Amino acid sequence: MDDKIASDNDGKSKFSTYYHSLPNDTKNRYSTKLFYDAGTKSLPDPYVLTEKWSTDPNTWPDLTFGDIYLYLIDTPSIFTKESMKAYKSLEAYKYVVSGHVRVVLSHQISNDCPYVALSSKVTPSQRARDKPHEPWVYLEKKTGTVYCAHCTCMAGLGEVCSHVGALYLKLEMGVKIGITKTSSTSTACQWNSKFRKEVTPATVTEIYNQIKGRRKKDVPNVHAHGSSPLPSTSDLQLLYAIAPKSVFFTSVTIPGIEMLPPVDKPQPTDKFPKLLTSLHQPDTAPNSEYINDTYHKYTVTDSQAFRLEEATRNQAVSPLWFEHRKGRVTASKAHDVLRMREQTSPDNLVRRVCGYNSYDLSRKDAVRWGIEHEDEAREAYISHQKTTHINFECKLAGFFVNSKHPFVGASPDGITTCDCCGKGTLEVKCPFKHKDTPIDKVPAKDSNFCLDNMLQLKQNHRYYTQVQLQMYLTESSYSDFVVYTKCDPPSMVIVRLNLDLDFCKTLLKKCDSFVKDHVIHELITQKLNNMPVTQQSTCTTETMNNNDQPSVYMVSLLRTRIWPND
Structure with a gap:
């Protein structure tokens, strides 16, 4: 990377349009995490790098699941030790296997820079036609250790979100299956380029048939064949006297009896105090x-x-x-x-x-x-x-x-x-x-x-x-x-x-x-x-x-x- 990528001729830091749209305190956090070598040097904002990006997985560092685990657990986030044990149930993993993580790009920055930038686009899970989120990460070239990360989604401001996690998991998946070591560049790039641009609508039955590990036997349909009349008022009164808190009485009114008010369900509290x-x-x-x-x-x-x-x-x-x-x-x-x-x-x-x-x-x-x-x-x-x-x-x-x-x-x-x-x-x-x-x-x-x-x-x-x-x-x-x-x-x-x-x-x-x-x-x-x-x-x-x-x-x-x- 030329020096002009990181700074203009007048000495002012060069950042992306996205950076300038952030609140002042978030800008400070964004620029601070790009510093390295005890704050004496700064990595470029990946969103301003327009040239020298590569789609070749051979340029990826050897990122391991252990590196991902340490970073996600040590950084306050939605990820926990328990959830990482069952990582295939995480939304981040589902992004990868569903083809929502697009082509992963890598940038070597410069020969003397110890870090490599990797970025991708991740299709939103709920609104597939919306603009994709754009996570990026910096990894150490030699060890694959995670240095810092970011994403354009709201949760990405905290440096750890499902989109960043999905990028990590796709990188780790490529390393695990040997794509980063293959001598065939075309094969590696072809694997990297496999993703789903659009989500095709499907019926519930079609989706059910595609679920891995589904039941061998279909679940039979249950159709209502009619309704039975309620017991008499006197029977209901006797039943209410025995079990007034029964769930049955939340949907039934008994004439002449003042029913107990419904009990409010306890609301789950947030894990941390409200910001x-x-x-x-x-x-x-x-x-x-x-x-x-x-x-x-x-x-x-x-x-x-x-x-x-x-x-x-x-x-x-x-x-x-x-x-x-x-x-x-x-x-x-x-x-x-x-x-x-x-x-x-x-x-x-x-x-x-x-x-x-x-x-x-x-x-x-x-x-x-x-x-x-x-x-x-x-x-x-x-x-x-x-x-x-x-x-x-x-x-x-x-x-x-x-x-x-x-x-x-x-x-x-x-x-x-x-x-x-x-x-x-x-x-x-x-x-x-x-x-x-x-x-x-x-x-x-x-x-x-x-x-x-x-x-x-x-x-x-x-x-x-x-x-x-x-x-x-x-x-x-x-x-x-x-x-x-x-x-x-x-x-x-x-x-x-x-x-x-x-x-x-x-x-x-x-x-x-x-x-x-x-x-x-x-x-x-x-x-x-x-x-x-x-x-x-x-x-x-x-x-x-x-x-x-x-x-x-x-x-x-x-x-x-x-x-x-x-």
Whole structure:
């Protein structure tokens, strides 16, 4: 691929018309997933590649079912471990065997690019004459490992849908039967080109005869030959006295008897909480009564909250994690809500809460440094704590929401448990500005540093607000606040903080009021989404540093101090 495929001469990224039709937050997600090599390089948008596509399956990587399984299960989606065991019953598989997946095209991008693009068109299952969906995937050339994917259907915005799954399964099917290794290019291309352009109408009998594994004997037709009269009223009354809840009485009325009202069937609940972005009603001009009604009608069940946390433990690489943060006051933004002055315009903060102001931080030195040392940091912290605690464990944490306060959320860096202290949260900070300075020297040099001269977390600092909300939403009694600098030798401080219920009650009251007074209106109208951002900030100078940047896990065992907050 020439450089001009990925970028114009003026340096601006080149994307398809489809990309420009997406909402701003979805655009950011779309462009972000095309970055690779720690964010230093970008793959081209497959929808703008018009040349050098190949129909030859010999150019496909060796995609295995194991690669598909890992990607579909690790990415929050409709696919589960149970459904993948019976994958032939999935809609994605039925797309393939029914001929709904058209010719698969491959693009090698360039010789030095480690990924190959593959795309196809999938005929909709219900409306076969509608425009086909267009999924694409990027696979590693050498291993066949899935890197990223997308589809033009609504579910495809989350990167995993039945159309993407169908593309994977057709690729895997070609690899399995040896089409990608055949010496006959014409045979391979002929197999790739077999698909059904149109769905021919057929009777139920014809469809039944084509079903694999159908009954050997036809099912005999059952025709009604008449009707029997109902029992007498007295008999019905006696029967009703014995079994008033019988299904029979849901369709029969007995004179002189007041029947039991029909029992409403319990409605199935969604697996995850309803996205707050779904509250958008573009043609509505909400008044205070409408806003209040919307605020109180939105609910999150305990089971939904549990499943959401479990499905978002990959945090920044989880589409669910991004989507469910939108419209919620997260722990990293709670301090700005708490300290916002009445005379300050809330617009910029509302934009941030709604997820309009999202940036790609993958190229920033501070973020890259944290990503490169993340695994090492977590292992170091766990190793240290295991020496001083009984049966200590630290697990990854997802996005926590609370059924009593559904408009706030938190994503701690970890959930810790031990027999001696119980359940707690982990929050790790690695100030890139002071990465080469011992922690005990930093407070004297930087008055805005989160720790004071006694190496205690300042209670007026945004990080204090952050960890308090994390403890409340995770129902934890303490938090380990870890600060690390990579000096020589490395320096680490662990500050143990206890839950302050009075502080949390004040904070939650302020957050709930902010959502009700400002955020709900914006979620319904999205009025601020296309308005220019003002220069007015809702943060004081003290709280501007490291605003909303991801936490960096970095700890060391060489020089450690543990300070409990009084």
